[in-house]
Amino acid sequence: MASMEIDSEKTHERKQSDYTCLDERFEIQKEMYRGQQYSQIYFARLHLMRTLLYSLAPSWKPHLPVCKVLGLEEGKECIIVGTLFKHMKLKPCVLDEYSKERSVTPLVKPRNFMHPDDSLILEDESGRVKLGGSALSPAVYVTGVVVALHGKETSAGEFVVEDVLEAGLPPQLERPLDHLKEDKYVLLVSGLSIGSNSSNPLLFQLLVDHITGHVADDEELGLAAQIVHVVIAGNSVEFPRKLLTGQNMASKDQSTLYEPIKELDIMLNQIAAGVSVDIMPGLNDPANFALPQQPLNRCLFPGSAPYNTFRSCTNPHSFDVDNIRFLGTSGQNIDDLDKYSEAESKLDFVERTLRWRHLAPTAPNTLGCYPFTDRDPFLIETCPHVYFVGNQDKYDNRLVKGSEGQLVRLICIPKFCETGVAVAVNLRNLECHTRSFNIQL
DSSP states (O other), X not given: OOOOEEOSXXXXXXXXXXXXEOOGGGOOXXXXXXXXXXXXXXXXXXXXXXXXXXXHHHXXXXXXXXXXXXXXXXXXXXXXXXXXXXXXXXXXXXXXXXXXXXXXXXOOOOSOOOOTTOEEEEEETTEEEEEESSSSOTTTOOTTOEEEEEXXXXXXXXXXXXXXXXXXXXXXXXOOTTXXXXXXEEEXXXXXXXXXXXXXXXXXXXXXXXXXXXXXXXXHHHHHHTEEEEEEESOOXXXXXXXOSSSOOOHHHHHHHHHHHHHHHHHHHXXXXXXXXXXXXXXXXXXXXXXXXXXXXXXXXXTTTTSTTEEEOOBSEEEEETTEEEEEEOSHHHHHHHHHSOOSSHHHHHHHHHHTTBSOTTTTTTSOBOOOSSOOTTBXXXXXXXXXXXXXXXXXXXXXXXXXXXXXXXXXXXXXXXXXXXXXXXXXXXXXEEEEOOOOO
C-alpha cells in the first residue's frame, strides 16, 4: 500500500500494514449448478461437524456410548450427534399465500416467528427423533445446527436431553504480539445506503475527509494516519423501489438508477487514493441474493477500480491485516437468526454462530445460499481475532474467551446513514471504539 503524507504544520505519514485476502472459499468459480438439491450441503455439514464432535465426546462423557438415531434403545443413556430441525408453528410457508383460508385475511409478517409450542428434532442419515427435556431450549437453537446430545429414549419414542455439547470456538492462530508495538486501526463501516431518503452526502464527505486526513485538527490528523485499512460491510447503495418493476426502463430512469453507484464510486476513489479499502455486497446492493454473495462487479467503479488498494470482496469476507484474522458478514446471517430464535442482544446471536462454528446455520432453510455439493463454506475452521457483523441498529462489542485461550472481539457495526458511526479496531490490542460523524445543525 502506498505511503500517504497529509499536509499540515506537522507531517503525518500513514502507517503501513500487510494485508492478505482469504475469500477463496466463498468464491463460486468452478461450481456448476446441475439442479442439485440442498441435502448435499447438509450432509457435508453433518459429516465435518460430526467428526469434530466425535473427537470431543470422550473427554465430555467418557463413560457413554455414541449411537446413531436408528440404534437408540429405550431407557439406555447414550450420546447422539446430528443436525437440529426446529418445528415452528409460525414459520412462513409460500403455499399459505395461495391457500383459500388465508386469502380473505391480510398476511401479517411478524418480526419474530417464535411460538411457545416450537419443538426440536435431531436428524442423521439413519433417521430422526423428537427431543424433550429442559436442557435444550427451542428459543436458542435453529434448524441447521449440529450438536452432540446426552440423554435417553423414552417409551413414547422421545429422546430426553440431559446435556448438550456444542463444537465451541475453533483453534486460533496466535496473535503476533512482538511486532505490534504501535496503534494501527482497521475502520469498519456499513449501511451507507447512498440514494436512500435518509442518506446525507455531507455525512459521507466527513467520513471520507477523516479517512484521507483532509481535516484541520492535528489530533484527528494523527488518528487518520493510524488507519491502515477500511472495510465497507454491505448495503452501500439503495435504489428507488418504484423503478425496479422488471420492465424495460427509459434512459432517464436508467440514469437515475445509476446515480447512487456513481456517488459511491466518487467516494471510494477518494479513499482508495490514500488507504486500502474492501467493499462487501449486502442485501440491497447490485449483487446475487444468495450467500455467499459474490464481489460487486468492478465495472461499476470506473474511478476506484484502477487503484490496487481497491478490492471488491465477497460476503462473508475473511482477511488478515498484520496477521490479525478478520471475519465478517453484511448482517443477513444474524438478522435471520433474530427472526427464528431469541436472544437478549444481537451480540448473543453473533457469539452463538461462533460457538456453533457456523456463520449461517439457517442457510439454506430460511436464508438463501448456493447449493454446494461437496463442502459447506460457512463452517468456521479457524477462529478469527475479530468477528464483525454489518448493518445493525446500534453499535455493540464484546470480548469472548475460548476454552483454549482464544480471544475474539465481536462487533456489531451500526448503519452509517442512520447513526453516522464507524468502528475503529486497534490491531495492537483488539480494542475498538466508535468514530462519530454526526452533524450538529
